[in-house]
Amino acid sequence: MSPRRTETGGRIDRLRTIRFTFDGAPYTGHAGDTLASALLANGVTLFGRSFKYHRPRGVLSAGVEEPNALVTVLRGEVREPNIPATMVEIYDGLVAVSQNRTPSLAWDIGAINQLGGKILSAGFYYKTFMGPVIGPLKGTRFWMFCEHFIRRAAGLGKAGTAPDPERYERMNAFCDVLVVGSGPAGLMAAKAAADQGARVILADLEAHFGGSANWSGETIDGMPAADWAQRMVGQLGGNDNVRLLPRTTVWGYYDGNTLAALERVTDHKEVAAKGEPRQRYWAIRAGSVVLATGSFERPLVFPGNDRPGVMLAHAAERYANEYGVLPGQRIALFTNNDSAYRSAVALKKAGAAVVAIIDVRSDISNEMRRMASEAEAELLAGHAVVATEGGKALTGLKVQRFDAMSGSLSGDERSIHADSLLMSGGWSPTIHLASQAGAKAEWDPARQAFLPPKPTQRWIGAGAFTGSFSTAEAIAEGRAAGLQAAGGAASSAPLPIVEAVPGDPDPAPVFEIKAKGKSFVDFQHDVTAEDVRLAHREGFVSVEHLKRYTTLGMATDQGKNSNVPGLAIMAEALGKPIPEVGTTRFRPPYTAVSIGSLAAERFGDLKPERLTPMHDWHIANGARMYSAGLWYRPMIYGLAGETVEQAYVRESKATRESAGIVDVSTLGKIAVQGPDAAAFLDRVYTNMFSTLAVGKARYGLMLREDGLAFDDGTTWRLGEQEFLMTTTTANAGKVMQHLEYFLDVIWPELKVTVTSVTDEWAGAAIGGPKARVILAACVTGTAVDNATLPFMGIVHGRIAGVPVMICRLSFSGEMAFEVYSGAGYGTRVWEALIEAGKPFGLVTYGLEALGTMRIEKGHVTGAEIDGRTTARDLHLDWMLSKKKPFIGSAMMDREGLIASDRLQLVGVVALDNRPLNGGGHIVEELDEANPHDSLGHITACCYSPALGKYIALALVKGGKARHGTRAFVSDPLRNRFGPIEIVSNHFYDPDGSRMHG
Amino acid sequence: MLITCPYCGPRDVIEFTYQGDGNRERPQPASQDLDAWNAYVYDRLNPAGDHNEIWQHSGGCRAHLRVVRNTITHEILSTAFARGGHKSTENRAEGRS
Known part of the structure; x- marks a missing residue:
């Protein structure tokens, strides 16, 4: 056994040896060890290199706040950097490596940065790399040159590039009482709440419940505190209403008492059990x-x-008592408060020599003097450490007389030989979650610490969190908090009896010893006390600015060690008391959270796919699909060797010559029903619907409240009180919400219900000169001749035995019919139409041909109804009824919306017979080198088989007045310039004789 | 944030869609008072404190709710159907400590 490992004590299992590697070297530890405790037991003192100066660093703490001993854990190709070695539980086969060193931890070339310490002070980057570019290598360009080297030299671990193969889970949990922290206070709170019958969740970021009870060496109810804690955990675990979450960090406190937690389920295991995720993200709603x-x-x-070798005093106590590891053989302590004396005694008991206790206070209580002699330590009251010695391990330190009132040093330096120096600068309650919950921390001058704010959400504090540092207080507060949280009455039953060493919880207000040499405030970001003062000298007075300028408290540990000392030094420089300087508000997350856990099951393509009833038929028949919002729609039905343009030209040509059929199931469909349905539609549409006869359809236009165009579509009157509204595919949801809002909020007196029936109906549009004969060949139960089914008429019949509803309306400009059937029969009807169309040359066409034919007809879609255009801009003013008010009618005539130079819809013909592009600009004078003075832009374009030209729709300033004039297209991004002619948007069959038949 | 829908009970905010300031008053449909229309379409209160808002339970019953929310604490003080005349729910008193 290593000389650092004690013979007995702690909760490690000395019979179980675990093998792991650190920087490639094999080590052993015991079950229950962390990577930090195992390496310390192996005599390792050097854990990492510092962020900026590459100084050798050991391990400072024993917990989540560790700033120095950050490692990268490797699992196969996956590397996870910046994990505190204090939080890594070792397992067989663990591979960990140190960070920020080249080529090795012991021989780090970056350590040369220490020689440049004066240069690399606070604000180095700002001063060196900002400012005007004067020479070839100054300012920003100098930064760009140096960045590559700096990024390599400064920093933390490297992120991996391999995909993360692990699985993560998200859990939603609900409880009456969530207890965060499982020390004596948390255990008492959980027990008290559980005994009241409350649903309790107890979460602790450590692997083992018990908190300080695991290492305090105190006695509770006559047994070692650690045993008492285990007994409490055992009792809690037996309750059905208690959920225990070890290795679970509650990292966020959000509105409505919603908390976020990360459970590390298998990070400590060599092999995960079947079905176990790596980590679990808990969203907890707590009463x-x-x-x-x-x-x-x-x-x-x-x-x-x-x-x-310099370590926090309690951390050393914890290593000794919980892990059976001594951080050194000859230990000195440096403190400004009483708590370190207990640490000294604990280490003495564990077998170390305690050579000295250096206390900044000159007035030491008799109790502490007794404890110093129990530790057989020389007590140096009114002294301070002014230097440490050693390289990769501590060899000694120097002390001097110190006056705590004035902060001045006096007398000769005295050397003390020690291999470990433990320090204690007082205690800061872990108020992060309370601060996140929404209030400012309050400075307590006695404790010299920020205490939690008054609750702004439903939480209750207990124990050291509230500044009550003794275990007896923690137990009392914990029980009271648990009872209160569960809605129980306060209890006068006796509390567990604690036997603990005495101690004054209030430290001396000493944070810094000013002597020659680098004194670190923020270990992880290499911020020194002098950096803080430099920032002050340079004019930074706000704590927020100070943080940003010096990067104090900004690393992965978020200043868990450095916040208060940094503030104290800032306050002294400013000549203000600490509370006036203020603290920053803590924000989530409390500790680093893996992105994988946040994504949980939600990775890959997160969008649902909406498929029309005929989707499989399209795929089977050679359709190339593309996504339109959530929908998948056929783009073309390409033949072998056809380009997209060849395919849509063939499809639209065939439609205009014989017939074509297209799947229009994606159109939004809303059933509008009720006695006031017609009146409602009159208010919603710009044109009249109350005058529409039953069995007829009408094209309608909607405006927004501000008078701009919103959506268009046909609405069919199926009965006196029943309409079927269709919307564009893209706006279906928005229109539904719009209608619901007006019915629910603005006009609740209207007796109308609206129901989305988009998915209930399959729709096929069949158009072309042969469309009617094809229908006649397959429709039964109704005639489809001009008298029975005139333009905008509706009939009901059957196709292949399936009831269908047919409306004669046209988007393509041909005589066309929309055939609607129940969605489940969509394919059957579709196939029957295809079959009936075979003798007549019916083709299937996709969105490209649909778009081509609508451009030829000059119809508008979302590209033109783009939220900036009015009905007039789109030449739809004929639809604006003057007989009634409608949504948008009051606002649509505002000055700016009727100006003559507005962008108006026009047609564009390419005069150079080359394709045009959407987004290309229209200009009066071509200036390829310096494009300017856009008149407007192209919204949609195609090759028109009907015209034999490349054409487009465009929105052009004062467009209508420009019909017949020439201009140019200017599209510098695609290098497309050339002459065009501006024409009417109605390119093809402007009088509509083809569709009226 | 939980919003208590009078139909569906307390539900997570992701089920709801914000539909804007609930203090706006729509002029009569035939009104030609452009100032009133302008105020209705464009003016929004933005108080730091209790705010009367319209939310739609779009991922649930789709009813529109009148919600009084504190914009600083996100506390929901009351919810009621926007149509009015229906029951409103007040947050439990102990919720505000």
């Missing part, structure tokens, strides 16, 4: 929350405080 999150011990700021 009440008990925050028993404890506190962090603060480092002291003094020269050389970052040398490997």
Whole structure:
């Protein structure tokens, strides 16, 4: 066994040996070890290199706040960087590597940065790389040159590039009481709430419940605190209404008492059990929350405080008591408060020599003096550490007389030989979640710490979180909080009895020892006390600016160690008390959260796919599909060797010459029903619908409240009180919401219901000179001649035995019919129409041909109804009824909306017989080198088989007045310039004789 | 954030769609008072505090609700059908500590 490992004690299993590697070297540890405790037991002192100066760093803490000992854990090709070694539970085969060093941890070339410490002070990057470009290598360009090297030299671990093969889960949980933290306070709270019958979740970020009870060495109810904690956990685990979540970090406190937590399910296992995810993201809605999150011990700021071997006092106590590891053989302690004395005694008991306790206070209580002698330590009251010595491990330190009131040093330096220096700068309650929940922390001058704010959500604090640092207080507060959270009455039953060493919870207000050398405030980001003062000298007075300029508290640990010392130094520089300088508000996440856990099951393509009833037929018949919103629609039905343009030209030509059929099931369909349905449609559409006869359809236009065009479509009157409204595919949802809003909020007196029936109907549009004979060949139960089925007429009949509804309306400009059937029979009807059309040369056509024919006809779609155009811009003013008000009618005539120079819909013909592009601009004078003065832009374009030309629709300033004039297309992105002619948007069959038949 | 729909009970905010300031008053349909229309279409209150809002339970019963929400704390103070005349739900008193 290694000399650092104690013979007995702790909760590690000395009979189980675990093998792992660190930087390629094999090590062993025991079950229950963290990577940090196992490496310390192996005598490892050097864990990492610092962010900026590449200084050697050891392990500072024993928990989640660790700033120095960050490692990368490798699993196959997957690397996860920046994990505190203190939070990695070892398992057989664990592979961990250190970070930010080249080529190795012991010999790091980047350590040369230490020589440039003066240059690399706060704001180095701002000063060096900002500003005007004067020479070839100054300012921003200098940065671009240097960035490559700097990015390599400064920083943390490298992220991997291999895809993450792990599975993650999201869980939604509900409870009456969520207890965060499982120290004595949290355990008491969970037990008290559970005994009230409340549904309780107890979460702790550590692997083992118990918190400080696991290492405090105290006695509770006559047994070691660790045993008491295990007994409590056992009792809780037996309750059906309690869920225990170890290894679960509650990292976010959101509105409505919603909390986010990350459970590390299998990170500590060599092999995950079947079905286990790597991590689980918990979204917890809690009736009440008990925050028993404890506190962090603060480092002291003094020269050389970052040398490997310098550690927080409680961390060493924890390593000794919980893991059976001694951080050193000759230990010195440096403190401004009483808590370190217990640590000294604990380490002495565990077998280390405690050579000295250096206390900044000159007035030490008799109790503490007794504990110092129990530890057989020399007590140096009114002293301070002014330097540390050693390279990759501590060899000694220097102390001097210190006056805590003035902060001045005096007398000769004295050297002390030690291989470990433990420090305690007081304790800061872990108030992060309370701060996230929405209030400002409050400074307590006695505790020299920020205490949690008054709750703004339903939480109750307990234990060290509230600044009550003794276990007896924690137990009392925990029970009270648990009872209150569960709605129970306060209890006067006796509390567990705690035997603990005494101690004053209030530290001396000393944060920094000013002496020569680098004194680190933020270990992880290499921010020194001098950097903070430099920022102040350079004019930074706000704590937010200070943070950004020095990067204090901005690394992965988010300043868990450095916040308060940094503020204290800032406050002193400003000559203000700490509360006036203020603290920053903590934001989620409390610790780093894997992106995988946030995504959980939601990865890959997250959009649902909407498929029409005839989708499979399209695929089987050679359709090339494309996505239109969530829908998939045929683009073309290409023949072998055909280009897209060849296919749509063939399809639209065949439609105009004989007949074509297209799937229009995606159109939005809304059933509008009720006694006031007609009156409602009169208000919604710009044109009249109350005058529409039953069995007829009408094209309608909707405006928005601001008078701009919103959507268009045909609406069919199926009965006196029943309409079927169709909308564009893209706007189906928006139109539905629009109608619902007006019925529910604005006109609740109207007796109308609206129902989305988009998915209930399959639709096929069949058009062309032969369309009617094809229908006649397959429709039974109704005639389809001009008298029975005139333009915009509706008939009911059957196709292949299936009831269908047929409306004669046209988008293509040909004589055309829309055939609607129940969605489940869509394919059957579709196939029957195809079969009936075979003798007549019926073709299937896709969206490209549909678009081509609508451009030839000058119909508008979403490309023209783009939220900026009015009905007049689109030449739809004939649809604006003057007999009634409608949505948008009051606003549509505003000055700006009727100006003559507005963009108006026109047709465009390419005079150079080359394709045009959507988005290309229309200009009066061509200037390829310096395109300017756009008149408007192209919204849709195609090759028109009917005209034998490349044509387009465009929105052009004062467009109607420009009909017959020439201009140019200017499309510098695609290098397309050339002459065009502006014409009417009605390219083809402007009087509509083809569709009226 | 939970919104208590009078039909469906307390539901997560992702089921709802914000439909804007509930203080706006739509002029009579035939009104030609452009200032009133302008105020209705464009003016929105943006208080730091309690705000009367319209939300649609679009992922549920699709009813529109009149919701009083505190824009600072996101606390929902009351919900009721926007149509009015139906029951409203008040947050439990102990919810506000």
